Amino acid sequence: MNVAIIDDCKTDQITISHCITQYFTHEHTYGSPSIRCFDSGEAFLSAFGAGQFDLILLDCCMAGMNGLETALEIRKLDKRCALVFITVSTDYAVDGYLVSASGYLVKPFTEQSFAQAIQVALSGSADQRTYVTLPHAPHPARLLLKDIVFCDIDGHYIQVHQRNGAILRVRMTFRALCDLLAGHPQFMEAFRGCIVNMAHIQKVEELNFLMVSGERVPFRKKERKKLLQQYSDYLFDNTDLKQLG
Structure with missing residues (x-):
């Protein structure tokens, strides 16, 4: 399972990485995660290719390209990867329909709410369940x-x-x-x-x-x-x- 975290806050990157590791330690369905962190949408897109990641978690509010702008570029290359937005407000939920978002995490989140969001995101695609x-x-x-x-x-x-x-x-x-x-x-x-x-x-x-x-x-x-x-x-x-x- 290849996972990308796009967030311009190092502390949040560490927190999300920890939650990802904890989730896949207890959930054996998808194998061990390979996690890469990016500080901006621009940095991610410069290294991104179709089919490279199964799950992408991205902050809605970032300097430069925001989460939605980054997601729109992602969807031009990859229609299937699961996208989970991380935000401080659910106001961005409507925008998520534009990029077929798989879920939302509202800060601050617990490990339980994180696990629920990831479970829903990964179960939303038949490819992810095969x-x-x-x-x-x-x-x-x-x-x-x-x-x-x-x-x-x-x-x-x-x-x-x-x-x-x-x-x-x-x-x-x-x-x-x-x-x-x-x-x-x-x-x-x-x-x-x-x-x-x-x-x-x-x-x-x-x-x-x-x-x-x-x-x-x-x-x-x-x-x-x-x-x-x-x-x-x-x-x-x-x-x-x-x-x-």
């Missing part, structure tokens, strides 16, 4: 499908490479993993013992998939044509261009 549960001690690991870049075998373990760079090792068979991901068309078996999330392929090289994480997943030359056709079909089925005809 996850798999993997065997892992001491608690089963629940990972969002869109956080999985690729999976490969290492001995008796499956290694799950995630968008935040973390690798989760779970003791399970490759066949069990295939069964778990069956029915989710974004996953493709690149070779025996490796499954890639086609949504996270950045580039197709001669004998590798370059993933958004910077990692390379190899495939055999004789499989290239079949894999590229499967990837091409996936891209076609998931683009709005086909609706123009």
Whole structure:
């Protein structure tokens, strides 16, 4: 779960970061959070790209670009991420409809009210609720499908490479993993013992998939044509261009 905090007050950044950490420590549905803080809307937008963050918390009143102006720019690139405004007044609620805001937090807030707002924000999107549960001690690991870049075998373990760079090792068979991901068309078996999330392929090289994480997943030359056709079909089925005809 990738989280951005946009607030020009360092103290508020620390408070919000603490609340985020506490929330995800007790809520195992979305995995561990990766948190980045920004002092202004301008600083955030200079580093922002579509699909980069799952949850963005932003202060309504900031020097320079305010929260709404920042959110309008965010929505030009990303329609799906959850946006939560942090404000001292509910007067900004109407403006939130312009950017499909997922929630509001009114200062000062408690950890309980914070958790409730985040829960509502993340449950508002079907994409945010699509996850798999993997065997892992001491608690089963629940990972969002869109956080999985690729999976490969290492001995008796499956290694799950995630968008935040973390690798989760779970003791399970490759066949069990295939069964778990069956029915989710974004996953493709690149070779025996490796499954890639086609949504996270950045580039197709001669004998590798370059993933958004910077990692390379190899495939055999004789499989290239079949894999590229499967990837091409996936891209076609998931683009709005086909609706123009």
